[in-house]
Amino acid sequence: MRRVRCVGAIVVDDGRLLLVRRGRPPGQGLWSLPGGRVEPGETDAEALRRELLEETGLEVIAGPLAGTVERPGPDGVVYEIHDYLATNAPDGRLTAGDDAADARWCHPSDLVRLPLTDGLAAALAEWGIIDPLP
Secondary structure, three states, X not given: OOEEEEEEEEEEEOOEEEXXXXXXXXXXXXXXXOXXXXXXXXXXXXXXXXXXXXXXXXXXXXXXXXXXXXXXXXXXXXXXXXXXXXXXXXXXXXXXXXOEEEEEEEOHHHHHHOOEOOOHHHHHHHOOOOOOOO
C-alpha cells in the first residue's frame, strides 16, 4: 500500500465555506475542499498555498490543522489528507483553475444540495466547522 500525503484548506469567509468541484478523478464532478498532493520538499503550508492558488486563484495563509482523513485511491493508493484552517488574503479573486471545474463560496445550508466527496460533511461536522447535515 502506497500512502500519498495531501493537504486541504478549510477557508471560511463571512459564514461561507470555499469549495471546488473536482474536474478530474478521483471524485470528478463532486464538491470538495480545495487542495492536493504535497510535492517532495514542500511543507504542508507551502503545498496548501500552492494548491489554493492553482485551484481557486486565491492566496491563503495556512492556519492550524483541523483534522486528518484517509481516502482510498486507484491501485491501492491511500490518500492521507491533512485539512488545515486557512485565511483568505483580501485581494484575491475566486477563479476555478487547474483541476477544479468550478469554485464557489457556499453557505453551510447549501451543502445538502451539492454532491459532496465521500465523508466531507461528516468530517467538517466532527471538526466543528459545520453543523451535522440532516
